[in-house]
Amino acid sequence: MAGGDRMTGKRLPLEGFRVLELGHYIAGPFAARLLADMGAEVIKVEPPEGDPHRGWGSQVDGHAVWFSIHGRNKLCVSLDLKSAEGREKVKRIAASCDALIENFRPGYLERIGLGPEVLQAINPRLTIARVSGYGQDGPYRDKPAFGSIGEAMGGIRHLTATPGVTEHPPPRCGVSIADDIAGIYAAMAVLGAAWAAKGDPAAKGRIIDVDLVSSVFSLMEGMLPEYGLFGWVRQPQGAALPTAAPTNTYLCADGKWLCVGGNSDAIYKRLMKVVGREDLGEDPRMATNNGRCANVQEIDAAIGAWTITLPAAEAERRLEAVDVPVSRLYDIKDCAEDPHFRARQTVMEVDDPLLNRRLLHPAPPFRFDGVSPPEMVRWTAPAVGAHNDRVFGELLQEEPKA
Incomplete structure (x- = not known):
């Protein structure tokens, strides 16, 4: 299927790899964006009113600036998953996909008739990555969670406290780090499953279970064996680390x-x-x-x-x-103006037709020889349902609506 409005002419490593995104907010869509930046054809399914994340943060004419990045390189279609017609179209799209990424509450897809057993009966090779707060099983499975809960229970928020300070809560790092980490792990796992199936026409799709809490907990380095062996509970160190010095x-003199x-x-x-x-x-x-x-x-x-x-x-x-x-310590102004960021095109300028603006975007955090970072951003986030005719017409053989 044709991609977007501007193609590179260079081959990205995931070209020809099709991903269906049923996620919303951050973790699942972030995982899909990483795959899209590597060339995967990501079909993002949104409700008719759009992903709630389209309304987050600063906006231009009602369009969130952040979503320009969050939805880039994706084909956006609008479907009502609560309707029989919407669910049927999801099944038909999934039939031609290599992977699906979702981050609904555990059990939601099963309740609406789109669980793994249904989708893999249609497409046995479909790998399904499921991102949730606590995972698909366990006693906390059905509890609600956002990234902040992953930080809290995963252990990192305890470490961000200032030693000896109890009148202020331990700060968060300022971005949705738990969602982003889980998204990275989900993308990695999808690629791992793709590698395992490489060259095997009989390979079955895998079910991947990623949760916010475990994703943060995986960053705790040697703290778990230290506790198990010695009973040590690492305490906040401020800006220092207990395992390395200085x-x-x-x-400094100027307050920086x-x-x-x-x-x-x-x-x-x-x-x-x-x-x-x-x-x-x-x-x-x-x-x-x-x-x-x-x-x-x-x-x-x-x-x-x-x-x-x-x-x-x-x-x-x-x-x-x-x-x-x-x-x-850089703020975003320092990052945007630093000559190294600009020379490596870590900070790059892109045209956003939806916002009708020229924006700064962060480059994908990986480099592939022969493709410059700006070439990897084939298009910025489109409008809700912008690719309905293309996806439904080419994949589902539907006539475009007048």
Whole structure:
């Protein structure tokens, strides 16, 4: 089927791979967008009024700016899944798809007659990725959840607290990180299932179960075995880490913050020389990472005493000169204007016909040789039902509506 309004002429790795998206809000559509950015033909099914996410955040003429990214590279069709006609069309579309991604509450698709057993009876090769709050089984299966709940129960929100501060709640990171992580895992799992079926004409589609809580929990590094072996419960460390030192964020003279990573033996010595504390750099107690972790407060105090005397940009320049990992804390303005972001086209300009504007988009986070990042964005999010005639006409052989 023809893709969108502008094709690259270059081959992306998932061209010819067709995905049906029944998700809404963030996690499922984010997974589908990653596949679409890699060239998959994603058919996004929305209710007639559109995905609720179309109304989130800042808007231009009633169209959400964020959705320009969220729905990019997708063919958008509108169907009422509560109607027999809508469900029948979903079945017919699914018959020609390689994968389906959904993130409804567990059991919803079964209740409306679109469960895996129904869809895979029509298309045995269909892989179905199911993204939910707590998973498709277990005692919490039917509880409602959003990304914030995944952060809370998955353990990361406990770690974002400021040590010793109880009057303010532990902050979230500022984006829907649990949904995004689950979306990444769902996309990875779909590709894993596709690889397993590669070259096998008799391969059966897989059922993939991804949940927000487990996705966040997977990031907890060594905390679970530490608890199991030693009973340790890792506590919030602010901007530091208990397993590496020095790695922290330090206040500068102009009120800006500087993130410094000096947690290798050689880098640590260079860092301490720049800050004027060669004595700490040569201190045998701090020759290894474990020793530095045990004395991290002394090290952090020395670095902080140096950064507070300099503007952040100057402190950054001096540390970069001796190859110490360092960065000021960027806001979105810094990201948008940084020459590295622009040179790599991590920040790129695209035309959005729906908004009638030229927008900044983040590039797909992966690169494929022979295809530039702007070429991967074949089109921005279309209007609700923009591709009804194309999808229904080409796939379902329906006559376009007048």
